[in-house]
Amino acid sequence: MSQLLDGVTTAPAPIPADAVAAPLVEVSGLVIRSDAGSTLVDGVSFTVPRGGTLGIVGESGSGKTLTCRSLLGLLPGGTHVSGGEIRFDGDSIAGLDEKAWRHIRGTRIASVFQDPASYLNPSLPVGRQLAEVLRVKTGLSRREARERAIELFGQVGLRNTDRVFRQYPHELSGGMLQRILIAIALAENPELLIADEATTALDVTVQSEILDLLAELRDVYGLTLILVSHDLAVVSQVCEEVLVFHSGVIVERGATRTVLESPAHAYTRELLAGHEAYGIERFLRAGAA
Amino acid sequence: MNALLTVAALRVDLGRHQKVRVLDGVSFEVGAGEIVGLIGETGSGKSTIARTILGAVTPAAGTVTVEGTDIGALRGRRRRLWRRGGAVQYIFQDPLRSLDPDHTIAVSVGEGLRIGGVRRSEVARLVDVALSDVGLDPVLRGRRPAELSGGQRQRAAIARALVMGPSLLVCDEPVSALDASSRDRVLRTLTDLRTTGDLGMLVISHDIGSLAAISDRILVLHDGVIVESGPTRDLLADPQHPYTRLLVASVPVIGVAGIDAAERRRLRNAVADATR
Numbered sequence: 381m382s383q384l385l386d387g388v389t390t391a392p393a394p395i396p397a398d399a400v401a402a403p404l405v406e407v408s409g410l411v412i413r414s415d416a417g418s419t420l421v422d423g424v425s426f427t428v429p430r431g432g433t434l435g436i437v438g439e440s441g442s443g444k445t446l447t448c449r450s451l452l453g454l455l456p457g458g459t460h461v462s463g464g465e466i467r468f469d470g471d472s473i474a475g476l477d478e479k480a481w482r483h484i485r486g487t488r489i490a491s492v493f494q495d496p497a498s499y500l501n502p503s504l505p506v507g508r509q510l511a512e513v514l515r516v517k518t519g520l521s522r523r524e525a526r527e528r529a530i531e532l533f534g535q536v537g538l539r540n541t542d543r544v545f546r547q548y549p550h551e552l553s554g555g556m557l558q559r560i561l562i563a564i565a566l567a568e569n570p571e572l573l574i575a576d577e578a579t580t581a582l583d584v585t586v587q588s589e590i591l592d593l594l595a596e597l598r599d600v601y602g603l604t605l606i607l608v609s610h611d612l613a614v615v616s617q618v619c620e621e622v623l624v625f626h627s628g629v630i631v632e633r634g635a636t637r638t639v640l641e642s643p644a645h646a647y648t649r650e651l652l653a654g655h656e657a658y659g660i661e662r663f664l665r666a667g668a669a
Numbered sequence: 670m671n672a673l674l675t676v677a678a679l680r681v682d683l684g685r686h687q688k689v690r691v692l693d694g695v696s697f698e699v700g701a702g703e704i705v706g707l708i709g710e711t712g713s714g715k716s717t718i719a720r721t722i723l724g725a726v727t728p729a730a731g732t733v734t735v736e737g738t739d740i741g742a743l744r745g746r747r748r749r750l751w752r753r754g755g756a757v758q759y760i761f762q763d764p765l766r767s768l769d770p771d772h773t774i775a776v777s778v779g780e781g782l783r784i785g786g787v788r789r790s791e792v793a794r795l796v797d798v799a800l801s802d803v804g805l806d807p808v809l810r811g812r813r814p815a816e817l818s819g820g821q822r823q824r825a826a827i828a829r830a831l832v833m834g835p836s837l838l839v840c841d842e843p844v845s846a847l848d849a850s851s852r853d854r855v856l857r858t859l860t861d862l863r864t865t866g867d868l869g870m871l872v873i874s875h876d877i878g879s880l881a882a883i884s885d886r887i888l889v890l891h892d893g894v895i896v897e898s899g900p901t902r903d904l905l906a907d908p909q910h911p912y913t914r915l916l917v918a919s920v921p922v923i924g925v926a927g928i929d930a931a932e933r934r935r936l937r938n939a940v941a942d943a944t945r
Binding site for chain 2: 553554583584585586587588589591592595596611612613614616617640641652654655657658659660661663664665666
């Protein structure tokens with residue numbers, strides 16, 4: 381963009397809303413420290429284009445979750461952003477107050493996490509919980525909210541949506557609960573969805589259903605995705621770009637394919653070797669040969 | 670091959686008022702010196718198989734035979750004696766279930782022998798042998814479970830099982846609660862045990878990768894039925910049943926042409942239709 385404008389002497393025209401070059405998420409030099417003074421995330425920079433899919437891989441304590449939580453304004457107590465810049469759709473969001481966050485978190489940036497049951501009220505039917513979000517946040521009537529909720533349940537691949545609407549969390553499987561959390565996340569047509577270990581606790585066939593659903597949401601609705609996982613293989617199913625976190629810094633980044641085929645950092649190579657030992661690739665290769 | 674464990678036409682119904690069929694016509698064998706992997710997802714009935722072999726669940730039909738003994742037919746004193754004989758030993762997901770938090774590792778590992786009346790000096794010797802078989806540093810024998818890592822605890826639980834000189838180990842999710850490096854050590858411990866004797870193993874897990882790494886054969890359990898079984902390599906490279914194909918197609922892979930989402934959707938529908 382800046383190159384295009386170089387040498388232009390007239391006043392710059394307003395940037396069109398669908399400007400291709402403007403990233404939806406722009407994190408530069410992000411530093412997160414604990415109040416005790418230790419540095420947890422040390423100078424992390426990345427961008428996610430609108431409609432892009434970014435994977436973030438790393439072990440627990442690598443800073444991947446803290447980085448995502450700073451994008452949601454939800455850093456845990458005792459930690460704070462102490463440097464750098466976080467921009468969402470061009471606006472700085474790192475220093476927003478709680479009131480301003482309410483117009484972004486859940487509305488423009490949505491999120492799903494590992495344990496879906498813990499984000500739902502066990503004593504309310506799941507349909508009512510989604511309808512409540514729709515009524516409070518988008519001002520739909522009771523009846524409209526119910527119709528929209530059932531439509532959203534269909535969009536995330538739930539069957540018998542009328543029945544699911546009336547069911548309680550304990551009556552549903554982990555995979556169904558995660559779909560409901562995704563439906564709630566989508567309630568306000570967010571631009572960005574952050575999925576942090578969202579498939580980790582699920583059975584492998586259910587995990588693949590959720591990953592296929594996320595890819596579909598990107599393809600059909602143009603949703604921008606940040607997918608966080610300890611498992612490089614999970615991220616590679618969906619994401620075009622990948623960041624590898626280790627000890628609070630990004631040790632490797634690039635197109636997922638390139639990183640997997642020619643990993644530059646020793647830690648990435650270690651992850652790949654671990655996957656080779658317990659993956660099923662060698663059997664699949666034997667089958668193809 | 671002489672079967673160590675024979676499970677024949679096992680049917681299990683659970684539930685007090687409304688009986689739900691949990692296992693339906695399950696049959697398989699585990700031979701001496703063989704590692705058989707049993708893969709199943711949540712609700713497939715895999716833990717019920719383990720509990721039935723343990724004798725904690727009474728089957729509605731079918732038999733479980735260990736080295737020629739039909740364990741379902743044993744009653745009273747004969748049943749107690751057979752249990753104490755320790756021919757079948759169990760490894761659980763959480764080793765704290767088999768290790769007393771107040772006892773040292775050496776005391777916990779030797780407990781079964783002491784109850785069986787083995788002399789004190791002999792107990793100490795056998796405990797040391799078992800600990801070295803699982804690769805635990807002798808320094809750790811005086812520690813309590815809380816002072817060990819998850820992987821060390823699981824290896825201590827394996828030592829506690831081995832010290833009884835079992836012919837069959839039943840391991841239910843032995844590595845699911847462990848981090849990557851501990852999982853590595855525990856799986857290697859299990860494969861090493863196989864090479865040193867005629868010990869047979871039934872390893873139950875939801876994780877196809879861990880099973881593939883150690884099993885000679887794999888059984889696929891879905892909705893209480895074994896839908897497919899075969900040598901590990903054949904089963905993974907060329908799965909036949911739609912559920913097995915879906916399972917293999919769902920495992921995230923790197924660097925090999927995976928199955929695309931459309932094919933997975935087709936398989937999901939095929940599996941849903943078959944179980945309806």
